[in-house]
Structure formats: C-alpha cells, structure tokens
Amino acid sequence: xxxxxxxxxxxxxxxxxxxxxxxxxxxxxxxxxxxxxxxxxxxxxxxxxxxxxxxxxxxxxxxxxxxxxxxxxxxxxxxxxxxxxxxxxxxxxxxxxxxxxxxxxxxxxxxxxxxxxxxxxxxxxxxxxxxxxxxxxxxxxxxxxxxxxxxxxxxxxxxxxxxxxxxxxxxxxxxxxxxxxxxxxxxxxxxxxxxxxxxxxxxxxxxxxxxxxxxxxxxxxxxxxxxxxxxxxxxxxxxxxxxxxxxxxxxxx
Amino acid sequence: xxxxxxxxxxxxxxxxxxxxxxxxxxxxxxxxxxxxxxxxxxxxxxxxxxxxxxxxxxxxxxxxxxxxxxxxxxxxxxxxxxxxxxxxxxxxxxxxxxxxxxxxxxxxxxxxxxxxxxxxxxxxxxxxxxxxxxxxxxxxxxxxxxxxxxxxxxxxxxxxxxxxxxxxxxxxxxxxxxxxxxxxxxxxxxxxxxxxxxxxxxxxxxxxxxxxxxxxxxxxxxxxxxxxxxxxxxxxxxxxxxxxxxxxxxxxxxxxxxxxxxxxxxxxxxxxxxxxxxxxxxxxxxxxxxxxxxxxxxxxxxxxxxxxxxxxxxxxxxxxxxxxxxxxxxxxxxxxxxxxxxxxxxxxxxxxxxxxxxxxxxxxxxxxxxxxxxxxxxxxxxxxxxxxxxxxxxxxxxxxxxxxxxxxxxxxxxxxxxxxxxxxxxxxxxxxxxxxxxxxxxxxxxxxxxxxxxxxxxxxxxxxxxxxxxxxxxxxxxxxxxxxxxxxxxxxxxxxxxxxxxxxxxxxxxxxxxxxxxxxxxxxxxxxxxxxxxxxxxxxxxxxxxxxxxxxxxxxxxxxxxxxxxxxxxx
Numbered sequence: 008x009x010x011x012x013x014x015x016x017x018x019x020x021x022x023x024x025x026x027x028x029x030x031x032x033x034x035x036x037x038x039x040x041x042x043x044x045x046x047x048x049x050x051x052x053x054x055x056x057x058x059x060x061x062x063x064x065x066x067x068x069x070x071x072x073x074x075x076x077x078x079x080x081x082x083x084x085x086x087x088x089x090x091x092x093x094x095x096x097x098x099x100x101x102x103x104x105x106x107x108x109x110x111x112x113x114x115x116x117x118x119x120x121x122x123x124x125x126x127x128x129x130x131x132x133x134x135x136x137x138x139x140x141x142x143x144x145x146x147x148x149x150x151x152x153x154x155x156x157x158x159x160x161x162x163x164x165x166x167x168x169x170x171x172x173x174x175x176x177x178x179x180x181x182x183x184x185x186x187x188x189x190x191x192x193x194x195x196x197x198x199x200x201x202x203x204x205x206x207x208x209x210x211x212x213x214x215x216x217x218x219x220x221x222x223x224x225x226x227x228x229x230x231x232x233x234x235x236x237x238x239x240x241x242x243x244x245x246x247x248x249x250x251x252x253x254x255x256x257x258x259x260x
Numbered sequence: 261x262x263x264x265x266x267x268x269x270x271x272x273x274x275x276x277x278x279x280x281x282x283x284x285x286x287x288x289x290x291x292x293x294x295x296x297x298x299x300x301x302x303x304x305x306x307x308x309x310x311x312x313x314x315x316x317x318x319x320x321x322x323x324x325x326x327x328x329x330x331x332x333x334x335x336x337x338x339x340x341x342x343x344x345x346x347x348x349x350x351x352x353x354x355x356x357x358x359x360x361x362x363x364x365x366x367x368x369x370x371x372x373x374x375x376x377x378x379x380x381x382x383x384x385x386x387x388x389x390x391x392x393x394x395x396x397x398x399x400x401x402x403x404x405x406x407x408x409x410x411x412x413x414x415x416x417x418x419x420x421x422x423x424x425x426x427x428x429x430x431x432x433x434x435x436x437x438x439x440x441x442x443x444x445x446x447x448x449x450x451x452x453x454x455x456x457x458x459x460x461x462x463x464x465x466x467x468x469x470x471x472x473x474x475x476x477x478x479x480x481x482x483x484x485x486x487x488x489x490x491x492x493x494x495x496x497x498x499x500x501x502x503x504x505x506x507x508x509x510x511x512x513x514x515x516x517x518x519x520x521x522x523x524x525x526x527x528x529x530x531x532x533x534x535x536x537x538x539x540x541x542x543x544x545x546x547x548x549x550x551x552x553x554x555x556x557x558x559x560x561x562x563x564x565x566x567x568x569x570x571x572x573x574x575x576x577x578x579x580x581x582x583x584x585x586x587x588x589x590x591x592x593x594x595x596x597x598x599x600x601x602x603x604x605x606x607x608x609x610x611x612x613x614x615x616x617x618x619x620x621x622x623x624x625x626x627x628x629x630x631x632x633x634x635x636x637x638x639x640x641x642x643x644x645x646x647x648x649x650x651x652x653x654x655x656x657x658x659x660x661x662x663x664x665x666x667x668x669x670x671x672x673x674x675x676x677x678x679x680x681x682x683x684x685x686x687x688x689x690x691x692x693x694x695x696x697x698x699x700x701x702x703x704x705x706x707x708x709x710x711x712x713x714x715x716x717x718x719x720x721x722x723x724x725x726x727x728x729x730x731x732x733x734x735x736x737x738x739x740x741x742x743x744x745x746x747x748x749x750x751x752x753x754x755x756x757x758x759x760x761x762x763x764x765x766x767x768x769x770x771x772x773x774x775x776x777x778x779x780x781x782x783x784x785x786x787x788x789x790x791x792x793x794x795x796x797x798x799x800x801x802x803x804x805x806x807x808x809x810x811x812x813x814x815x816x817x818x819x820x821x822x823x824x825x826x827x828x829x830x831x
Contacts, residue, residue: 019749038499050703054755055747059303061466064502064587066394067303083590104437105752111300111414123402125361139371142317143355146370152363159363159395163302188402195361 011035011086013044015056016096018103026103028094029053035086042070042081045095045107058107065228068162071098071169072107078169080228099169100178114165117181121189121207126200151196158191161231167223173216181213183223183233190236193243214241261686262442263679266411267291267667268660269431269446271418271473273301275393275649276631277452278400279353279656280663285407287664294444296413296433298468298757301401305454305466306652309393310505310583312385313357313649315350317374321382323347329531330647331824333379333539334611334640335784335794337486337802340822342618342636346647346654353653354386362399364388365580375580376510377646379539379831381531385646390505390583396649413444417757418472420685421449421480421627422678428480428627429673432682434689436757439750441686443679447667448626450659451477452652455610455632458761459769460717461710463607464496464503473633475764477614478771482622483804485635485817487612487768488776489785491643492719494543496606497592498561504584504603506645508569509536511580515547516566516600517555523565529831538831541642541785544605548719551604559602566600573597605719609648611639611785612775615804615817620659626666628659637802640819641784693756694748702758705740709762709769712736716773722789726777733770734811740766771805774812779803796826 010032018026031048042060049056060070065083072081073096075089086093101109127134138145167183168174174182189208193201208214217237224234268284270277273295284293297304316326326347331338354372358364364372365387374383388395404410416433422443423429430445456471457463478484494515495504509515514536517523522535527546529538538546547565550556556563569577569584574597577585581596588594588601613635620628620636631652638651716729740763747755781795782788802817 020751021749049754054702054745055749057747057752057754059299061299061303061468062305062308063466063500064308065590066391066583067305067307067466069299069303105749108752115300115414119405122406124406125359125403131359138359142351142371144358144364144372147366148370149366149368151370152366156363159398160391162307162394192361195363197359197361 008034008036011044012092013048014092014094015045015048015107017106019105037087039086040082041074041079041084041086041093041095044086044093045081057105066162068164071164071166072096073099073169078166078226080164080166083228098165100171100174101165101168113178114168117185118163118188120181121185122200122204123188123192125192125195125198126203128199145197147196154196155191155194158187158194158231158236160229161187162229164228166226166228167233170222170226172220172222173218177212177216179212180216181207183237186214186240187231187233187236190240208240208244214244217241261679261683262440263675264294264442264444265672266294266444266446268448268450268663269294269296269444270450270452271296271431272304272452272454272631272633273297273299274304274306274452274454274631275396275400275652276656277450278397278404279653280450280452280630280660281410282400282404282407283657283660284664285409287661289409291409291664291667293410294413294446295410296416296418296431296444298415298417298436298472300414301412302398304397305469306393306397306649308464308466308503309396309649310390310503311377311507311510312375312387312392312646313354313396314377314380314384314644314646315354315386315650316347316384317351317372317386318383321384325381326350326384328824329380330638330644332829333642333644335642335829336800336826337640337783337819338637339820340824341820342638344822345618346638346651349654350650353650353657357396357399357653360399360403362388362395375507376534376537377644378506378509378537378543379531379644380646385510387507389579390507390581392649416442417760418476419689419760420681421476422681423480424673424678427625430678432685436752439753441682441689443682445673445675445678447670447672448628448663450620450628450630450663451614451633452629452631452656453633456765456768457607457610459709459765459772460607460713462496462501462714464493464501465607470761470765471768472761472764473629474613475767477622477627477629478767478807480624481807482624482627483615483806483815484771485612485615485802485804486637486775487610487772487805488779488803489611489641490607490717490772491540491609491611491785492544492605493608494540494547494605495567495603497587498559498564498602498604500591501606502587502591503608504567504587504601506540508567508581508584511576512572513567513569516568517550518557519555523550523555531831539642540645541787542831544719545787547605557602562604564602564604567603568600569596570598570600609643611635611637611641611643619662620655621662626670628663630655630659641786689756689760692745692759693753695743695745698744699742700739701744702755702762705736705743706762709736709766713769713773717776720787720789721776723777726773729773730777733766733773736766737770771812775803775805775814778814800826
C-alpha cells in the first residue's frame with residue numbers, strides 16, 4: 008500500500024472552455040491496475056469523474072486512456088510500475104466528450120467503411136456448394152485460419168489511433184485497427200469481397216498514408232500487429248499496381 | 261423531446277440482441293430495427309465468455325443426448341419443449357455464426373472442432389481457442405453492420421418501457437452523451453440486456469451487468485421466473501473474480517486441494533471417466549466442502565483451491581488456452597505452464613429472468629426477451645456450460661421472428677400519450693441528477709447490497725440468512741430512493757447512470773432473495789443447508805415473482821415435462 012497522486016484530466020463542456028487537471032492523493036494497493044485507482048476516486052472521493060470501463064479483464068476494450076503520456080488499456084496496466092505521480096488523460100487524437108471519455112463517431116465510421124463482414128459472390132441459398140453438406144459450415148484448414156486469426160483479435164480499444172503519428176496529423180486516415188480489420192476479411196478463406204474492398208486500400212488516407220512508425224503495433228494490448236496488416240495490404244496494392252502496368256485491364260479479369 | 265419510430269426496438273447489444281437484430285432485419289428488409297444499448301455493442305459482456313458454445317456436431321452425438329444432458333443439468337426444472345427446440349436449432353445457429361465469419365478452431369480436416377465441457381456426454385462445445393464470446397460478439401456486430409435497416413442508439417440508457425393499453429410500444433432512453441431523453445417507439449420491444457451478477461461482490465460479470473432488463477420488465481408488471489437460481493462458476497480468480505474457463509478442465513486440467521489431491525475423483529460428478537467435468541453447481545459445492553474440511557489454501561481474498569494445468573504442456577496451453585494464460589499472468593501473477601492457478605467459486609450467471617414462452621414472448625403483448633435476461637427456461641436450476649451462448653442465438657432469433665410477425669399486425673401507438681410517459685420519466689430522472697439533498701452515496705449502498713447478497717445467497721444457503729436478506733433488501737429499496745448524488749452535469753453523467761443501475765440491482769436482488777427464501781428444498785444451484793434434498797412433490801414448479809409496492813408477490817408456473825421423467829440426478 009502506497010499513497011500516490013493521481014492526476015485526472017477534467018472537462019465538462021457545459022462549464023469548461025478547455026480541459027484542466029485535477030489531482031487526487033489516494034492510498035493505492037500494490038496489486039492495483041491503473042483502472043482500480045480511477046474507480047477508487049470515482050467511488051470514494053469524487054463521483055463526478057467520468058470514464059468508461061466494464062470487463063476489467065482486457066477484452067471489452069472500453070478503458071483505454073493515456074497514462075503518463077502513453078495510450079494504455081488501464082485494466083491491464085499495473086499501477087505500481089509508475090512512480091508517485093500518475094497522469095491520466097483521455098486517449099489522444101480523439102475529441103473529448105467529458106473528462107476521460109472520448110468520442111467514437113469517427114472511429115466507428117472508419118470501422119464500418121471497410122465492410123467488416125464476410126462477402127460472398129452469391130446469396131446463401133445459391134451458395135451451398137462450398138459448405139459442408141449436412142453441417143452448413145465452410146471447410147477452413149488450420150493454415151487458412153492462421154492467415155487471418157491474428158488480425159481478428161482486435162478489441163477496438165483504439166490505443167493504436169492514439170499512438171499513430173499519421174492519425175495525429177491527418178484525422179481522416181483510415182488508421183491501424185480499421186485497415187487490419189478489412190485486411191482480416193480479405194485474408195479469410197470464406198470471404199470473396201477483396202474486389203469490393205479494393206478501393207479501401209487505395210488512394211488517399213489509407214495504406215499509403217502510413218509512415219511505418221510501427222507505434223500502433225507497439226501499443227496494441229492484444230498483439231494484433233496492425234502495422235503488419237498495413238504492410239501486407241500495401242504489398243498487395245503494389246502488386247496490383249505492377250500488374251496494371253504489364254497486363255490489360257489491370258490484371259483484374 | 262426527440263421521438264423516433266421503428267418497427268422493432270431491441271434493448272441490449274450483446275449476442276442475443278445482435279442476433280435478434282440480424283434476424284429481424286433479414287426477415288423483413290423494409291422494417292426499421294432500433295438497437296439500443298448503454299454501451300457500444302462490442303463492449304457488451306458476451307465478450308467475456310471463453311469456453312465455447314454447444315450444439316451437436318459429431319457422429320457419436322445426437323439431439324436426444326444434448327437434450328437429456330441439459331434436462332439433467334437443470335435438475336429437471338427446465339421446460340422440455342423449450343430444450344427440444346433449443347437442441348434442434350443449435351447446430352443451425354452455430355453454422356450461421358460460422359458463415360458470418362466467427363473464427364472457430366478447426367479439426368485437421370477443416371471442420372469445426374469441438375471440446376468437452378461439464379455435464380455434456382460428448383464433445384459438443386464449438387470453440388475459438390478460449391475466446392468464443394469475444395469472437396462471437398465481434399462476428400455478430402460486424403455482420404449486423406451490413407444491414408442498413410438496423411439503426412443503432414449507442415450509449416443510450418433505457419429506464420422505462422412505454423406501455424399503452426397493456427401493450428409495450430417503446431422505451432424512454434437517456435442519451436448518455438447529451439443527457440437528453442428520447443422517446444423510441446416500436447411496434448414490439450425485445451429485451452436482451454443480460455444478467456445482473458453485479459448485485460454480488462464476487463462475480464465474473466463486468467460492471468455493466470446490473471439486471472436492467474429484468475428490472476424494466478418487473479416494474480412494468482411482467483413476472484420474473486426462477487430468480488433464486490444463481491450459478492457459481494467453480495473457477496474464478498480470487499480477488500477480482502475474473503473467469504477462468506471450464507475449458508481448462510475440458511482440455512484435461514485438474515482441480516487439486518492443499519494436499520495435492522485431485523479431490524473431484526472422490527466426489528465423482530464427472531461425465532464418463534472425467535471427474536473434473538461435472539456440472540458447475542456440483543463442482544462448486546465440492547470446492548466449498550474441501551475448503552470447509554480444511555483442505556483449501558488461504559489467501560488475502562479468501563480460501564481457494566488449485567487449478568492445475570501444468571501437465572498439459574506449454575504447446576497445448578498456448579494453442580487451446582492462450583487467454584487463460586494471459587489472464588493468470590496479468591491478474592494473479594501465475595504462469596499456468598509452470599504453476600497451478602488459485603481459483604474459487606464465483607457468481608457467474610442467472611438461470612432465472614423475465615418469464616417468456618418458447619417464442620421469447622412475455623405475457624405483455626409486444627414485449628419479448630432473450631438471452632440471460634430471459635427465462636425460457638432451458639436452464640432450470642442449473643445451466644450447463646456452453647449452452648448460454650447458443651441460447652442467445654436460438655432465442656434471440658426466435659424472439660425477433662415472432663416480434664416481426666407481431667409488429668406487422670399491430671397498430672402504431674398513440675404518440676402523444678407515449679411521449680407524455682417518456683417526458684414524465686425524463687422529469688423523474690432530471691430530479692435525480694445531482695440530487696445533493698439525498699442521504700447515502702451510491703458506493704455505500706452498493707457495498708451493503710453486495711454484502712447482503714453474499715451472506716444470503718451463497719453456494720450453500722439457509723433460512724436464517726435468507727430471511728435476514730429478505731428484510732435487508734426490502735429496507736435497501738427505501739434507501740436507494742434517497743441517494744445523494746454530486747454530479748450536476750448533463751454530459752456523460754456516469755454517476756446518474758450508476759444510480760439508475762443501482763435501483764435496478766436492488767429490485768432484482770430483492771426478487772432473488774425472496775424467491776430463494778420461498779424454495780425450501782435443494783435443487784440445482786439452490787442448495788439449502790436446512791432442506792438438503794430435492795422435493796418434487798412440493799416444488800417442481802417455476803417460481804414467479806410479480807412486482808408489488810409492498811415487495812415481490814410470488815406465484816407458481818408449471819414445469820413443462822416430457823419424455824425425460826424426473827429422476828435422481830446422479831453422475
């Protein structure tokens with residue numbers, strides 16, 4: 008047990024012109040995660056602090072915050088790894104709604120724009136041949152599963168958007184999690200939507216905006232490695248471009 | 261006040277709600293489906309499920325076996341017509357989920373793999389390593405995005421059902437971001453808000469599990485059924501209550517006492533030769549008995565036993581149970597490859613819930629429920645692990661199917677009168693916001709509620725503590741009406757939301773403890789020290805609790821029996 012000063016960013020749009028800092032000196036248990044300190048303040052010291060959290064087991068993705076300047080999933084981040092003063096701010100690169108709560112509108116829009124669902128060329132009724140006759144499931148080998156599995160592990164905590172230097176300068180950049188998600192479906196052996204997602208990985212604000220900083224993969228609490236997804240998608244786009252130079256109709260037919 | 265009209269309004273964005281939304285959107289593409297949730301759907305607590313989802317898949321399995329296992333697991337309190345429908349629909353529903361992209365683990369031939377689970381005769385639990393809930397939720401949520409007729413209301417808290425002439429015609433919902441109320445009208449409403457484990461101090465449940473849907477229905481006069489049956493999962497991490505999946509034992513893990521013994525061999529609740537694969541109620545009792553006999557370990561967060569995976573080897577743990585390894589390392593500092601994991605029974609699931617029929621319909625026209633918040637009942641007095649996720653799919657789809665048909669034949673409600681109800685509700689909640697004149701803080705009442713429930717409704721129960729719990733929860737109902745709140749802001753006022761949740765929790769808790777005190781027998785998860793045997797003569801019925809200003813009023817409903825005749829439940 009040690010006392011620490013927890014500094015929380017406060018912002019209420021009805022009262023504050025800009026975010027301010029508020030300090031709380033509280034007793035902290037040795038085993039606490041950073042989230043436990045924020046919850047203690049909310050429950051026992053100042054109920055007006057607003058933050059999001061739910062599962063407290065690093066899978067719902069709600070409790071991302073900046074901790075001493077770095078994006079962290081606070082339920083997975085050990086408090087005792089930090090010194091006497093711990094500075095907790097809302098995730099960077101997102102608009103603030105209130106205190107530690109950021110706005111997800113832009114993120115959700117990017118997320119939906121990659122068509123994150125299985126696309127089949129035919130409707131289900133006419134598409135039976137590729138499935139197990141009795142069970143109705145697709146055959147997918149362990150190797151085919153392995154191709155995309157890692158990119159299906161994203162919990163949408165958005166830490167990668169806070170860490171990304173491109174998102175900071177170019178808010179419309181599709182960003183690590185959304186690109187990794189679209190790429191995940193392109194890599195899934197059950198999916199036939201690569202063509203339909205074609206434009207998502209071309210042009211402005213998408214894979215070629217990435218500057219190879221690799222920050223996204225470093226902060227990812229689930230080892231999804233979105234930077235690898237972006238690089239793979241880029242490689243695919245370059246191959247397409249090269250095919251377009253040597254083959255008629257861009258090699259797409 | 262903002263008023264919007266839809267055909268179907270779904271409250272809750274977890275597995276049951278998303279499945280219902282997809283079914284409704286597909287069945288009637290011209291219908292407008294509102295999906296209202298207090299959190300973004302991918303934050304829903306379905307995300308925390310680990311082990312898998314049950315449906316027959318192997319040559320050595322059949323519907324009869326899955327049905328019998330489930331009836332026996334329920335200690336014969338489940339409705340057998342519902343179980344029959346459930347096991348029949350289960351393989352189709354999981355195949356759909358596979359088609360929609362869920363990354364199920366595979367056999368060598370590329371078919372979906374299944375694993376062993378407690379109380380299940382053979383391997384019928386479909387899995388995705390040890391994160392089925394996460395993958396199911398994300399697959400459903402992402403698939404739902406292709407339907408343009410699903411309109412999401414993310415981070416809207418529903419605090420009242422809008423009712424006209426006895427029919428449910430919409431909800432009043434607080435937009436958490438703005439603090440403004442909305443009237444969201446629908447020709448039918450489906451409640452899919454999950455359970456309420458947070459009424460207990462030690463639970464696997466996330467903080468959002470506050471029994472909201474149950475409380476909404478209850479306050480509207482719809483009975484809650486079988487609320488006394490609360491599932492303790494045998495293996496939670498001491499302190500946090502974080503779930504360590506039953507799949508650890510399905511994959512060959514052992515429970516050991518302080519003498520290093522595989523004590524479950526002595527109890528012999530397992531199916532087949534697997535002593536560790538008994539049903540959850542029995543394994544939880546065995547752990548408590550070991551601890552009471554002095555063969556547990558003591559720790560800062562209570563006594564515990566060991567879950568030993570060390571003999572499985574690092575490869576198997578990494579391929580089948582990677583999340584368990586991560587959780588044990590991060591939250592209790594133990595690497596299961598080399599060291600047993602400390603575990604103890606932890607509140608996990610509510611078998612009871614809003615009374616519905618086989619179609620997910622409640623007794624109120626226009627109101628449906630599915631998933632943990634509902635009680636169909638396929639779980640009776642004890643649910644088998646991996647049946648609940650499948651239940652969300654089967655009955656989420658069934659409820660949507662019937663709600664869409666109901667909506668077609670139903671007239672639009674009177675907007676002015678429904679809006680007036682929502683305005684009245686908005687006024688009530690406005691008075692609560694920043695209510696500094698109140699007596700006690702949220703955290704004080706919640707702590708007391710947690711303590712009452714732990715004392716009254718543990719793995720073992722007895723009349724004296726149950727009766728004390730009845731009095732104490734009734735008293736809390738008065739006190740929660742006099743909360744002291746500090747936060748006057750309208751924008752993202754989580755203190756206000758927590759206050760509304762706490763009211764729901766107190767109501768659900770009171771029903772739970774009153775129902776438990778009434779059932780003077782031991783059946784499934786409801787085990788009484790003073791009534792140690794099952795009593796079919798006097799208690800083979802569902803407990804029905806109705807709202808009354810004086811406290812829950814109890815009634816009975818017949819159990820639907822069938823080909824599986826109640827017998828002694830022996831494994």
